[in-house]
Amino acid sequence: MAGEIRLTNQDRSFYEWQLDVPGMGEEGQSKLRNTTALVTRLGGLGGPIAFSLAAAGVGKLILAHGGNLEPSDLNRQILMRHDDLNTPRAQSAAKTLHSFNPHIELETVESHVTADNAHGLVSKADIVFDAAPRFTERFWLNEACVRSNTPMIDAAMYSMEGQVLTIVPGVTPCLACLYPEEPPHWKRRFPVIGAVSAMIGNMAVLEGIKLLTGVGKPSLGEMLYVDTLTMGLRKITISRRSDCHVCQP
Amino acid sequence: MESEIPITMTYAGQLAGIVGASEETKPVPQGTALTSFLRDTANRHGGRFQELLFDENKQLRRALVISINGEHALDPEALSLTRPCEIFIMTPIAGG
Numbered sequence: 001m002a003g004e005i006r007l008t009n010q011d012r013s014f015y016e017w018q019l020d021v022p023g024m025g026e027e028g029q030s031k032l033r034n035t036t037a038l039v040t041r042l043g044g045l046g047g048p049i050a051f052s053l054a055a056a057g058v059g060k061l062i063l064a065h066g067g068n069l070e071p072s073d074l075n076r077q078i079l080m081r082h083d084d085l086n087t088p089r090a091q092s093a094a095k096t097l098h099s100f101n102p103h104i105e106l107e108t109v110e111s112h113v114t115a116d117n118a119h120g121l122v123s124k125a126d127i128v129f130d131a132a133p134r135f136t137e138r139f140w141l142n143e144a145c146v147r148s149n150t151p152m153i154d155a156a157m158y159s160m161e162g163q164v165l166t167i168v169p170g171v172t173p174c175l176a177c178l179y180p181e182e183p184p185h186w187k188r189r190f191p192v193i194g195a196v197s198a199m200i201g202n203m204a205v206l207e208g209i210k211l212l213t214g215v216g217k218p219s220l221g222e223m224l225y226v227d228t229l230t231m232g233l234r235k236i237t238i239s240r241r242s243d244c245h246v247c248q249p
Numbered sequence: 250m251e252s253e254i255p256i257t258m259t260y261a262g263q264l265a266g267i268v269g270a271s272e273e274t275k276p277v278p279q280g281t282a283l284t285s286f287l288r289d290t291a292n293r294h295g296g297r298f299q300e301l302l303f304d305e306n307k308q309l310r311r312a313l314v315i316s317i318n319g320e321h322a323l324d325p326e327a328l329s330l331t332r333p334c335e336i337f338i339m340t341p342i343a344g345g
């Protein structure tokens with residue numbers, strides 16, 4: 001982790017209810033305080049992810065999201081504000097986060113993840129939260145994380161279902177082990193209720209917090225699948241592909 | 250005589266929507282190859298269901314998530330159904 005920022009009395013006053021969570025304490029909070037997390041993107045999943053990371057006191061958030069805010073974003077992108085329509089989404093999200101928690105550092109990147117910027121973005125982070133709506137972006141991030149040995153929490157949803165995969169390079173399978181090729185049927189536009197994406201996003205945050213602090217047990221090697229139509233939670237044991245072109249030597 | 254075993258298919262979101270149910274159970278002869286069972290299942294449901302499972306060369310799509318009793322089936326072509334089990338199948342999702 002970069003830096004050794006100690007908790008201040010002000011930090012303790014903000015997070016005192018969280019410090020009481022068994023296993024968290026000052027040590028766990030300090031780990032969060034000293035963590036830089038990359039969140040990409042900041043939509044229905046990434047917005048709640050960034051919000052909950054800010055609430056938890058993660059010291060620095062790198063917020064990557066391109067494009068301007070559109071009316072159709074507002075059923076789920078909870079960091080955005082109506083007043084910011086037609087302005088950069090990353091800025092709108094950063095404003096909301098800053099007013100919510102001005103004591104964490106925010107860096108905005110007004111771009112989605114690309115093949116060119118993935119490694120640079122990942123290299124600045126201790127952990128990555130992947131909430132991109134295209135498989136290509138997810139694959140670039142996965143590869144950059146595996147190459148740099150950076151953990152990545154991959155969160156995805158569609159309509160009333162969602163999944164979370166915690167990837168720790170060298171320990172767990174990677175995203176390419178789960179999806180060895182780009183699915184041809186995936187379309188950029190997908191049905192979404194904001195509550196579903198927020199739920200899946202918050203599950204991803206919990207996986208990240210557990211990984212960072214040692215609280216509880218992250219789901220290593222298991223994909224969490226949620227069906228909100230029935231409120232069913234399923235854990236699927238995922239294996240590493242011996243021919244994975246990303247995580248195998 | 251070949252004995253039959255019950256196989257429960259559990260479908261995730263898109264597939265459940267097409268089938269109109271999230272679960273169905275079918276008896277199959279013990280030892281049936283998994284891909285053969287999935288091909289029969291796809292033929293039975295046809296259309297979009299079939300497209301999501303099999304490519305234009307009638308090969309099982311590699312990006313499907315298939316698990317048997319909670320274990321990811323990495324190489325479905327190599328598996329046979331030798332005992333009653335639950336097969337969970339989902340199409341890849343990336344909504345963000």
Ligand SMILES: [Zn+2]
Pocket residue numbers: 173174175176177178240241244245246247248
């Ligand atoms: Zn892999």
